[in-house]
Amino acid sequence: MIDLTLPAWAGWAMGCGLLLFILMVALSVRRNHGIKRSLFAMPYTLWMFIFTLLPCVLIAYYALTDANGRFTLDNFRSFWDSNHIMRENLRAMGGDEMAATVARGSVNVDTLVYSLWMAFLCTAISLVLGYPAALFMADRKMKLGATLVVLFIIPMWMNFLLRTIAWMSLLEDNGLINAFLEWIGIGRRQLMYNQQAVLLGMVYNFLPFMVFPIYTSLSKLDPKLGEAAQDLGCNEIRTLYKVTMPLSLPGVISGITMVFMPSVTTFFIPRVLGGGNTRMFGDLIESTFKTAGNWNLGSALSLIMMVLILISLSILRKADPNGEGGGIV
Amino acid sequence: MKQFFKKCYLAIILIFLYVPIIVLIAQSFNAGKSRAKWEGLSLRWYGELFSNASIMNALWVTVSVAVIATIVATILGTLAAIGIYSMKKRPQAFMMTVTNLPNTMPDIVTGVSLMLLYIFAKVERGYFTMVLAHITFDVPYVVLSVLPKLKQMNKHTYEAALDLGATPAYALTHAIIPECKQGIVTGALLAFTLSLDDFTISYFTTSPLVQNLSTLIYSATKLGISPVYYALSSLMFVVLLVLLLIVNHRTADNKD
Numbered sequence: 001m002i003d004l005t006l007p008a009w010a011g012w013a014m015g016c017g018l019l020l021f022i023l024m025v026a027l028s029v030r031r032n033h034g035i036k037r038s039l040f041a042m043p044y045t046l047w048m049f050i051f052t053l054l055p056c057v058l059i060a061y062y063a064l065t066d067a068n069g070r071f072t073l074d075n076f077r078s079f080w081d082s083n084h085i086m087r088e089n090l091r092a093m094g095g096d097e098m099a100a101t102v103a104r105g106s107v108n109v110d111t112l113v114y115s116l117w118m119a120f121l122c123t124a125i126s127l128v129l130g131y132p133a134a135l136f137m138a139d140r141k142m143k144l145g146a147t148l149v150v151l152f153i154i155p156m157w158m159n160f161l162l163r164t165i166a167w168m169s170l171l172e173d174n175g176l177i178n179a180f181l182e183w184i185g186i187g188r189r190q191l192m193y194n195q196q197a198v199l200l201g202m203v204y205n206f207l208p209f210m211v212f213p214i215y216t217s218l219s220k221l222d223p224k225l226g227e228a229a230q231d232l233g234c235n236e237i238r239t240l241y242k243v244t245m246p247l248s249l250p251g252v253i254s255g256i257t258m259v260f261m262p263s264v265t266t267f268f269i270p271r272v273l274g275g276g277n278t279r280m281f282g283d284l285i286e287s288t289f290k291t292a293g294n295w296n297l298g299s300a301l302s303l304i305m306m307v308l309i310l311i312s313l314s315i316l317r318k319a320d321p322n323g324e325g326g327g328i329v
Numbered sequence: 330m331k332q333f334f335k336k337c338y339l340a341i342i343l344i345f346l347y348v349p350i351i352v353l354i355a356q357s358f359n360a361g362k363s364r365a366k367w368e369g370l371s372l373r374w375y376g377e378l379f380s381n382a383s384i385m386n387a388l389w390v391t392v393s394v395a396v397i398a399t400i401v402a403t404i405l406g407t408l409a410a411i412g413i414y415s416m417k418k419r420p421q422a423f424m425m426t427v428t429n430l431p432n433t434m435p436d437i438v439t440g441v442s443l444m445l446l447y448i449f450a451k452v453e454r455g456y457f458t459m460v461l462a463h464i465t466f467d468v469p470y471v472v473l474s475v476l477p478k479l480k481q482m483n484k485h486t487y488e489a490a491l492d493l494g495a496t497p498a499y500a501l502t503h504a505i506i507p508e509c510k511q512g513i514v515t516g517a518l519l520a521f522t523l524s525l526d527d528f529t530i531s532y533f534t535t536s537p538l539v540q541n542l543s544t545l546i547y548s549a550t551k552l553g554i555s556p557v558y559y560a561l562s563s564l565m566f567v568v569l570l571v572l573l574l575i576v577n578h579r580t581a582d583n584k585d
Contacts, residue, residue, distance in 0.1 A: 037411060037412060037414075037487075037497075038413075038415045038416040038420070039412060040408040040409065041408070041409045041411075041412025041413050041416065041424060043405055043408065043409070044405050044412070044468065045409075045424070045427075047464075047465070047468065048427050048428075051446070051461065051464075051465040052427065052431055052465065053427070053430075054446060055442030055443055055446045056430075056442055058446055058449055059441070059442050129342065132338060133342050136335040139335065152343075154570065154573075155346045157565075157569045157570075158350050158353065159542065159543060159546065159562050159565075160528065160543075161528060161543055161550070162353060162546060162562045163349050163350065165546075166350070166352050166353045169352055169364045170348065170352060175364075176352065204345070204346070207346070261435050264435065265435035265436065265437045265438070267437065268528065272550060282435075282437050286437065289441060289444070289533070298441065299445065302437070305435070306434065306435075306438055309433065309434075310433065313433055
């Protein structure tokens, strides 16, 4: 079915890697002590170097060069002003006056700002919906905690693209929700291809990533703390505010990161549910690489996004200095 | 009353999560091709599924990539975790930063950066490059699930085994690995699920000639998606559900 023959370079690379590994192990066998165990991480280090660090360097390299491999900052200028190249070309042809009339094209910056705004909205909605859900799941009186976690995981086994497509059948002009609206007498509405539909799709896909970390950190809380607060005269709402919420902060922060990051970069959801009316930054990067084939500009855009994400992560880390945020596992 | 309210809230959230899935499964039994109209119950799409060569091919690619990536990532990651665990403080901190790096990178950046690597190395993208990409995003998860288990282990287990006459290899396979078996299994399961469901990274690291299910569905959405895909995902969903029940049943038995 599939051609599994390896290309020649792969054979060479694997051979070299294996040789290197054997050499390392041989060198590390000390008399009477056996193999130095820290060298077990050697193949992994090598792997991460080739497939994680090197690609990151390559993004920076492509972002800072033009199609001929010469150093340039044009890609970043094009990010700020999408008409930059056009203006330069006009100038090169002697059309200085015409070049002066070309206004700044702000489409890239606008897309980024719009994506950040959408991601912020998605994160905020997920937090508002997800926190109570996690809180109720962690409630010891529920006795269903573990089962509920599984119930939240199961939907994620359905292919994420198909789950998003399923929303189309619900939201379409002659879809199920519209049929329902007509039946109860409200009448049909345009539900798809707008900002709300994209937001709905994002919240739907990323909500579990908000619920899990908060649930993990809430279920680790000592119930005695809440009881103590109530003994000391706090009512239930005040206990939630003063005791439970501050102590679950690591989970909240981890949830925010896990929702915010994929929502800035998603390109499938806006394309399906937004129908091209709403463009997001992931969308832009994808089309710059795949449709326009401009790897240099695409790399610059990726780099800008990576830097933005690293900055926001470090700000979030400041709020959680111990880094105790609960993960999914 | 309060408990009732809490249960209602959770039920509403769960309904929100399950509605699209129920719609998908229902549509996979729809006799007609239209998403909007119900034309009666039929198994037509399930029949067409098995005679659709491109879907069967994509299914094979998805599963085989996930299996290969999981095996390689589990071996690589377990060894790495043992190595990182016995490192001195400085190199250990460095390795942890490197391990956490892919977690802080959005999928699209990982995909794009690997694509640039393949372009830079003049490697033609296809099945093999996709496997490499999947191993790359799987390994850190294995490392991160095995390491905590090692940290829980008694520090002197390994030395004790050596003192009692075990060779280092024997001590490794009989003292260390059984101690972190649970972490290895968790890591492998996580790697397998991630690999099975990945779209973005596969999309950038393969050629249009080698498609996995996600990239195939993506290209199909442009033309209007056929209910055959609903049938396929409903089947996969049920298979995973049954597997979960079996695993759950077995762990419950072991605990008794």
